[in-house]
Amino acid sequence: MTRVLHVLDHSLPLHSGYTFRTRAILKSQEAAGLEVRGVTGLRHAADGPPLETVDGLTFHRASGSVSGPAGLREWREIARFAESIEQVVREWRPDVLHAHSPALCGAAAMKVARRHGIPLVYEIRAFWEDAAVGNGTGREGSLKYWLTRALENRVIAGADAVFTICWGLKDDLVVRGFAPGKIGLSPNGVDLSLFGEPVPRDEVLARELGLGSGPVIGFIGSFYDYEGLGDLVAAMPLLQAEVPGSQLLLVGGGPMDDALRGQAQTSPAREAIRFTGRVPHDVVERYYSLIDVLAYPRKQSRLTDLVTPLKPLEAMAQRRLVAASDVGGHRELIEHGETGVLFAADDPAACAARLASLLRNPGGWEAMRDRARAHVAEHHDWARNVRRYQDVYHRLLAPMPNGAMPAAA
Structure with missing residues (x-):
């Protein structure tokens, strides 16, 4: 049975569009015969044990905190989160790492994926520099805005496969110079x-x-x-x-x-x-x-x-x-x-x-x-949409001559 570790910013029991999409993905993948777990980062602001079961789903929690000026603080956060992902990988031995935006999650997962030779799938739900502008916590064109985009571009380039939730995001990535064939669509959906x-x-x-x-x-x-x-x-x-x-x-x-x-x-x-x-x-x-x-x-x-x-x-x-x-x-x-x-x-x-x-x-x-x-x-039914992931997982896990990784789509 294929094991998939989802690398997440936060999850249930917190309630948000982000956590509800995550729940739908994990539940649908379980129903399709995959074995799934999640690991959340330092921004998961909910009390709970290091290993927590919520709504029948298993989540590992990163621990610790980081400090420092902007920029350095985020790099420390990535490093600390990578240590937590590393621990789960050693204990649970997943076949695929599936990281979800923001890019902090993708960057932490990329460190571990490269170290262990595990395929990395990176999923973009929004460009977080634009989300910060929309939420009033960022300014378009600022240094932070462009650094956030640069980090995401680095993760996209390093991932074995990429998903976006809609055409708008995919088209923007293509304009940036990324190959259309590397980017799949996994639209927002509901559990009917x-x-x-x-x-x-x-x-x-x-x-x-x-x-x-x-x-x-x-x-x-x-x-x-x-x-x-x-x-x-x-x-x-x-x-x-x-x-x-x-x-x-x-x-x-x-x-x-x-x-x-x-x-x-x-x-x-x-x-x-x-x-x-x-x-x-x-x-x-x-x-x-x-x-x-x-x-x-x-x-x-x-x-x-x-x-x-x-x-x-x-x-x-x-x-x-x-x-x-x-x-x-x-x-x-x-x-x-x-x-x-x-x-x-x-x-x-x-x-x-x-x-x-x-x-x-x-x-x-x-x-x-x-x-x-x-x-x-x-x-937009998750029972159907989940197949999009499985097709990519199977391709990335397909045996290749001399143990080489298959090329990204």
């Missing part, structure tokens, strides 16, 4: 076995939140600036003028929480805007049941143009209507008028107009939900 028929509207929760009978626009996730939720709040007065009784439900929290609440308080539509704060993952389905249209008004940026999000796919898998801004990451997932609707990014009026048009035409909702669910099942 987790999604049955949508649960009925939770009337008890609706009363607790003070929701009326009108249509509910909703967002469930983290409140980062690049998500564009301010545009959604700004669209509400315009939407109410077109569809009286419309409401907005914002579930989650994050860096923009206070700013959004302040904006909502000054809005003419403030009585129709509800904030729930963060909610436990095991009850989030109750909140989904209240929402007629899931809205994703991401701002136009390099990050949102190149990276496909997970949340719209989860909504489509649950047969929820989806409306999203027309950034590149959304266009890869949603076909306008077929599996959802798109509107101009950074434009509250365009957002309101598209939502109003959708809400005024409920006759087409059921067919749109059916098409969206079918699209996810055909293109």
Whole structure:
């Protein structure tokens, strides 16, 4: 049985799009007959034992801490993480190292892979220099920005095979000069076995939140600036003028929480805007049941143009209507008028107009939900997507004359 060690920034029991994608990959690979474990780096900010089982999955935890000025601190972090990976490799003896971005994970895994002659697969979920800009923790064009990109380029060049989660990321790597054949696609996906028929509207929760009978626009996730939720709040007065009784439900929290609440308080539509704060993952389905249209008004940026999000796919898998801004990451997932609707990014009026048009035409909702669910099942089901990895693993592990490694794709 092939053993695959996944090298990760963080994992369950923490909840994030990163950890949920990791869970789906590992569970699907186990179901396909692989033996898998994860090892997390120094940034896994959760208390727990050095060897931890979460949701039936096994994770090794790197220990220790590093300090020093920026740049030197990251090199020390890579070295310390490599020591932890090395220990797991010696004890568990994996056949493949599969590292996931950021590049710190890839660089640490590359050190160990070269030392032991183990194939290295590197998977890019986002360019972390662009993610830092989107999160407000970095600046495009800064020294840190270019150093982060240089480190990632080094890992990509040294890996035996590379995966990206979408075409936007792959195309960018090709422009940088990397061979297209070395880069596979493993798109964001969902475990369809987790999604049955949508649960009925939770009337008890609706009363607790003070929701009326009108249509509910909703967002469930983290409140980062690049998500564009301010545009959604700004669209509400315009939407109410077109569809009286419309409401907005914002579930989650994050860096923009206070700013959004302040904006909502000054809005003419403030009585129709509800904030729930963060909610436990095991009850989030109750909140989904209240929402007629899931809205994703991401701002136009390099990050949102190149990276496909997970949340719209989860909504489509649950047969929820989806409306999203027309950034590149959304266009890869949603076909306008077929599996959802798109509107101009950074434009509250365009957002309101598209939502109003959708809400005024409920006759087409059921067919749109059916098409969206079918699209996810055909293109984004992890039970199918996992085969993309296996094909690459098998190629990298194929015996070669004189013990040579097979060439990267």
